[in-house]
Amino acid sequence: MLKSLQNDLLLEAESKDLKVIIISAEGPVFSSGHDLKELTEEQGRDYHSEVFQTCSEVMMLIRNHPVPIIAMVNGLATAAGCQLVASCDIAVASDKSSFATPGVNIGLFCSTPGVALGRAVPRKVALEMLFTGEPISAQEAMLHGLLSKVVPEEQLEEETMKIAKKIASVSRPVVSLGKATFYKQLYQDLGTAYSLTSKVMVDNLAMQDGQEGIKAFMQKRKPTWS
Amino acid sequence: MLKSLQNDLLLEAESKDLKVIIISAEGPVFSSGHDLKELTEEQGRDYHSEVFQTCSEVMMLIRNHPVPIIAMVNGLATAAGCQLVASCDIAVASDKSSFATPGVNIGLFCSTPGVALGRAVPRKVALEMLFTGEPISAQEAMLHGLLSKVVPEEQLEEETMKIAKKIASVSRPVVSLGKATFYKQLYQDLGTAYSLTSKVMVDNLAMQDGQEGIKAFMQKRKPTWS
Amino acid sequence: MLKSLQNDLLLEAESKDLKVIIISAEGPVFSSGHDLKELTEEQGRDYHSEVFQTCSEVMMLIRNHPVPIIAMVNGLATAAGCQLVASCDIAVASDKSSFATPGVNIGLFCSTPGVALGRAVPRKVALEMLFTGEPISAQEAMLHGLLSKVVPEEQLEEETMKIAKKIASVSRPVVSLGKATFYKQLYQDLGTAYSLTSKVMVDNLAMQDGQEGIKAFMQKRKPTWS
Numbered sequence: 001m002l003k004s005l006q007n008d009l010l011l012e013a014e015s016k017d018l019k020v021i022i023i024s025a026e027g028p029v030f031s032s033g034h035d036l037k038e039l040t041e042e043q044g045r046d047y048h049s050e051v052f053q054t055c056s057e058v059m060m061l062i063r064n065h066p067v068p069i070i071a072m073v074n075g076l077a078t079a080a081g082c083q084l085v086a087s088c089d090i091a092v093a094s095d096k097s098s099f100a101t102p103g104v105n106i107g108l109f110c111s112t113p114g115v116a117l118g119r120a121v122p123r124k125v126a127l128e129m130l131f132t133g134e135p136i137s138a139q140e141a142m143l144h145g146l147l148s149k150v151v152p153e154e155q156l157e158e159e160t161m162k163i164a165k166k167i168a169s170v171s172r173p174v175v176s177l178g179k180a181t182f183y184k185q186l187y188q189d190l191g192t193a194y195s196l197t198s199k200v201m202v203d204n205l206a207m208q209d210g211q212e213g214i215k216a217f218m219q220k221r222k223p224t225w226s
Numbered sequence: 227m228l229k230s231l232q233n234d235l236l237l238e239a240e241s242k243d244l245k246v247i248i249i250s251a252e253g254p255v256f257s258s259g260h261d262l263k264e265l266t267e268e269q270g271r272d273y274h275s276e277v278f279q280t281c282s283e284v285m286m287l288i289r290n291h292p293v294p295i296i297a298m299v300n301g302l303a304t305a306a307g308c309q310l311v312a313s314c315d316i317a318v319a320s321d322k323s324s325f326a327t328p329g330v331n332i333g334l335f336c337s338t339p340g341v342a343l344g345r346a347v348p349r350k351v352a353l354e355m356l357f358t359g360e361p362i363s364a365q366e367a368m369l370h371g372l373l374s375k376v377v378p379e380e381q382l383e384e385e386t387m388k389i390a391k392k393i394a395s396v397s398r399p400v401v402s403l404g405k406a407t408f409y410k411q412l413y414q415d416l417g418t419a420y421s422l423t424s425k426v427m428v429d430n431l432a433m434q435d436g437q438e439g440i441k442a443f444m445q446k447r448k449p450t451w452s
Numbered sequence: 453m454l455k456s457l458q459n460d461l462l463l464e465a466e467s468k469d470l471k472v473i474i475i476s477a478e479g480p481v482f483s484s485g486h487d488l489k490e491l492t493e494e495q496g497r498d499y500h501s502e503v504f505q506t507c508s509e510v511m512m513l514i515r516n517h518p519v520p521i522i523a524m525v526n527g528l529a530t531a532a533g534c535q536l537v538a539s540c541d542i543a544v545a546s547d548k549s550s551f552a553t554p555g556v557n558i559g560l561f562c563s564t565p566g567v568a569l570g571r572a573v574p575r576k577v578a579l580e581m582l583f584t585g586e587p588i589s590a591q592e593a594m595l596h597g598l599l600s601k602v603v604p605e606e607q608l609e610e611e612t613m614k615i616a617k618k619i620a621s622v623s624r625p626v627v628s629l630g631k632a633t634f635y636k637q638l639y640q641d642l643g644t645a646y647s648l649t650s651k652v653m654v655d656n657l658a659m660q661d662g663q664e665g666i667k668a669f670m671q672k673r674k675p676t677w678s
Binding site for chain 3: 294315316317345346347369370371372373374375389392393396397400401403404405407408411412415416417419420421423424425426427428430431432433435436437438439440441442443444449451
């Protein structure tokens with residue numbers, strides 16, 4: 001599943017026609033994380049290492065991907081499934097969805113999910129989820145920053161597509177530059193972050209779509225992206 | 227405008243009579259950010275660099291300023307205007323205010339606003355704003371940490387002045403030391419942050435106003451600040 | 453008080469029978485922070501240094517402690533008392549509780565409390581509290597990440613014990629490894645954090661309780677922790 005997701009994310013990643021990716025699931029569970037059959041003693045340490053290595057690669061691929069990646073969640077997202085939601089750039093969920101990191105119940109603390117969760121929600125929210133394994137509702141997840149939006153189930157696809165279509169309507173090179181820059185500056189000190197982003201703004205203005213966007217605005221017409 | 231704001235912020239910055247600054251606007255827009263006429267191809271790369279350099283200087287001046295700076299927002303704050311709100315120490319807004327980073331619509335991703343926004347709200351909130359350009363309400367902005375307080379329009383000035391007057395009633399040297407220390411320790415590791423702040427507490431106690439404050443408390447009287 | 457708390461936290465910290473710690477108080481105040489009699493001019497700089505050194509040691513001991521530490525708050529938590537709540541891994545409070553960092557009122561900015569507060573709530577919330585000294589309600593504290601849960605006073609103990617009992621029912625070595633790893637990875641860059649936690653997951657699987665947990669899950673039975 002992880003390799004398949006990785007391949008799907010890499011598929012035509014560099015194509016100019018790819019503007020945005022939506023990750024969704026069929027059935028009542030968005031994702032319940034790792035298949036525990038892969039984590040038994042019999043599989044062995046090397047195999048376990050490979051599993052978590054692949055998982056981390058997928059999560060980092062989402063961040064490093066040139067287009068925005070949206071999680072569309074309708075149901076339960078647990079452990080690495082919760083990590084997947086936390087790792088996406090945007091996450092929309094139905095109000096029946098819930099989120100948990102229950103590894104502690106089976107003696108396997110959700111340490112890798114904690115990487116993404118700890119960067120998405122306040123520390124105390126993350127720790128209560130990690131220490132107790134108890135789920136939080138979609139509403140709580142949104143209040144704490146794990147989700148961008150919560151909607152009734154019947155509006156989930158419409159609302160997600162609205163965001164996706166909006167992103168697909170703007171310039172891919174501009175969005176790509178913006179996404180890469182956002183994550184890069186986020187962990188820099190303020191001075192370094194402003195040096196980087198000031199230069200990026202100037203570069204962005206020099207791009208074909210940057211010039212076209214400003215011109216179109218001045219001429220009060222719709223821009224035509226490259 | 228940026229140079230004027232910079233000069234205003236620097237005006238008597240070192241005066242003991244300056245205790246707090248409020249940044250507000252006239253009309254239905256708090257700030258819509260850069261004047262796009264300054265960002266056309268004709269103005270050229272060097273001029274663009276200067277614009278963003280000045281903008282970053284203003285935002286960093288707010289953080290490095292010796293007194294607290296409050297944004298009082300009544301209306302729309304977009305792009306660098308949203309960045310300005312995010313950069314202030316405290317932000318109070320009327321409930322009709324809204325906030326957006328719509329640069330993506332004109333092919334110019336709000337990368338510099340993203341520096342301040344990404345440090346004020348959760349990552350997913352910032353990214354949805356940056357990728358879609360859609361506004362969030364004052365209520366949402368407060369829930370996510372962009373604002374300190376939201377009030378009905380007719381109470382905006384009163385509520386902001388209440389905060390400002392409170393700050394003006396305490397010791398300027400103590401507040402200055404506190405502000406500078408807060409931002410310095412915020413990005414340090416916990417051990418370094420506690421070493422720094424423990425020393426600052428001891429220094430604060432040795433200040434004239436630190437000694438006066440403790441004495442007044444012991445003697446159950448109002449302190450007289452330096 | 454700080455030394456007593458330190459000793460209590462260290463008491464049997466390494467015992468396998470210790471699973472979780474709850475810090476609570478008697479009376480209407482959870483903690484109002486430092487005893488100002490210890491901070492007078494007469495006590496002198498060296499003594500002041502020792503006080504803040506001890507305080508920081510206690511706060512860092514909470515983070516570095518092998519078991520989760522829960523603050524159960526029923527009343528006012530101010531200054532270093534607010535810092536104590538912010539420093540715990542989990543915090544449950546009654547709805548009548550409130551939280552403030554009022555040092556500025558006595559000329560002693562809450563710079564050490566700001567370390568914990570600034571890592572628990574958004575920057576603007578922390579700064580308004582620090583600059584004005586005004587309290588926030590339990591509800592606000594929860595919305596902003598300072599608390600894990602708010603309940604009516606009569607349910608405070610029950611709700612806190614529910615969380616504590618849940619933690620006490622899982623494996624101590626697994627929880628200890630998870631807690632230490634969570635705080636370690638939280639301030640690393642994403643790649644480093646995933647390298648660390650991927651290795652920790654593999655180590656966790658090789659632990660006695662990791663193997664038992666997976667086996668029990670496969671065999672559809674309750675695990676028996678070491």
